[in-house]
Structures are given as structure tokens and as C-alpha cells.
Amino acid sequence: MSTVNPTYAKNSLANPSNGMHRDTAIETIDVVKDYGSGENTVHALRGVNVAFERGKFTAIMGPSGSGKSTLMHTLAGLDSVSHGKIVFSGFDITSMNDTDLTMLRRHRIGFIFQSFNLLPMFTAKQNILMPLTLSGGKVDKQWFRMLTETLGLKDRLSHRPNELSGGQQQRVAIARALITKPDVVFADEPTGNLDSVSSAEVLGFLKKSVTDFGQTIIMVTHDAVAASYADRAIVFADGNIVADETNPNPDRMNDLLMQERRRSLAQQTVTSQVNSALIR
Ligand SMILES: Nc1ncnc2c1ncn2[C@@H]1O[C@H](COP(=O)(O)OP(=O)(O)OP(=O)(O)O)[C@@H](O)[C@H]1O
DSSP states (O other), X not given: OOOOOHHHHHHHOOOOSSSOOTTEEEEEEEXXXXXXXXXXXXXXXXXXXXXXXXXXXXXXXXXXXSSHHHHHHHHTTSSOOSEEEEEETTEEGGGOOHHHHHHHHHHHEEEEETTOOOOTTSOHHHHHHHHHHHHTOOOOHHHHHHHHHHTTOGGGTTOOGGGSOHHHHHHHHHHHHHTTOOSEEEEESTTTTSOHHHHHHXXXXXXXXXXXXXXXXXXXXXXXXXXXXXXXXXXXXXXXXXXXXXXXXXXXXXXXHHHHHHHHHHHHHXXXXXXXXXXX
């Protein structure tokens, strides 16, 4: 049975204003994203409909170029959509201006990156508190203590990033992402630069933040083992969702990914045969 930190739950819920299910943290409605125009248009997202449940850990997988990063960037309001809506805790973020989007990201979204993105001149503690320093927010000392203890960082708080291992740096980045008690954390290949032991540790902490603190996490990964820590895994291909697995296991995810790779190769072969036939 998961326990939800009461302060956390209180701060993280908004009143949905549009009939959206109150257990949905973020949702896309018919989202299309095109890059470029005319003949050179790249259809990165082709009418994506997906809802991410609050307090769940979702992995997004798929071949290179399938649209995973585009989806994550549009969900986080870092990139605009060509068509459709993104509803975040009841608010349509596609109609927000840049200032409101910046505020939303600062106060309600946490980010974890493959390359940690810590500020090298600051200590672990300063890095963790950076989002609050920037927003002028108050530090919840109890929450800071709980996070740093859970993440095993208590004895590393005065160290700078170059004095920490990769796994420790990523744990600092996780604490930084969680310090504001965000509604959603987006993790982009969080274990891409880590060895298998550190990866397992980081994924274990991400899972714990979901089960123990009620966090909502959306993680892009190429790694089927990483995806198996999630409650759900979505597979993307060519800008569409082609599979949606509950309690994913690595074998099943690898099978689905291989299947997509074969399908994409077969499609490329057909396209190049048609092109050469047309040229002749
Ligand atoms: N700024 C851009 N301008 C033009 N095309 C883009 C841009 N960003 C992404 N694309 C294209 O959109 C498609 C989806 O890209 P995206 O980065 O979302 O894929 P991905 O699944 O995250 O790939 P990877 O696993 O390699 O990171 C690709 O064909 C890519 O080339």
C-alpha cells in the first residue's frame, strides 16, 4: 500500500476545470506536431491521445526518431504543438503564454536529464535547492531532509558535482527535481550515462518516489530493463502509440521493440523499391 506525503498531496492537486478525470496528471488530445513545411514536413506526432495517471510511473519507448522526445517536450510546454491540446492538471497549456509556461515549469514540473545538468560551481545542497533559490520559494526542511536521506546524499551535501560519482550526481538531480513537490517529473534517459548498478539504484529511487510519495513520473528510455521499473510502458513508432503495456517486463518490451524495428525496416525497403521503380 503506498503512502502519500500529506503536504505533497495538498500542494500537487489542482481543481480540474474541464471535466478531465481528477486522477489524470496530464493528457494529450489529438496532438499533432509537424516540423518544417511543404515537401520537407516531418510528422513527428500524428494525432496522439494519451492520459498519464497521477501517482504512476510511465515509460515511453520506441525506435530512434519515433517521436518520444517531441512528446516529452510538448507535454512539458518546451515545444508548441501544430494541432490539438495538452491538458495539465485541468489547464490547457497549449493556450498559455510564455510567462505562464515558465511559471508552470518552474513550480509544477521537475526535470531529470541523461547528463544530470548540475551546476558545477555549486555544492550538491545548493544544486538541490536551486529551483527554490530561483523562484524565491521557501525550503520545506523536513522534505529536504527526507529526500536527501532517502537518496543517500546526507554525507555528500557539501560536495561539488565533480567530487561525486555519476550515480550520486543523478541522485542529486532527482532530489532537485522533487524539491518543489512538482505535479509531474519528466525524466529523459535518466540512466543513459550510468553503469548497471547505479542505474538500478536510480530507477529504484524513481519508483520509490512514486510508491512512497505519490509522485507522477514520465520517463523516456531505450532500455527495456529501465522500463520494467515503470507501472506502464508506451511504445511509439512513427509519431503514434503502437503499444501500451501495464506492468511491463523486459522480455515483452524487447519483443515489441524488435517487432517495431522489423516493421520499420520492411517499410523502408518498400519505399525505396517504389522510389527506384518511379525513377526508372
Ligand atoms: N527541431 C526539429 N526540426 C525538424 N525535425 C525535427 C526536430 N526535432 C525532431 N525532429 C524530427 O522529428 C522526428 C521525431 O524526433 P524525436 O526527437 O521526437 O524522436 P525520438 O524518438 O526522441 O528519437 P531518439 O530516440 O533518437 O531521441 C524525427 O524524425 C526527427 O528528425
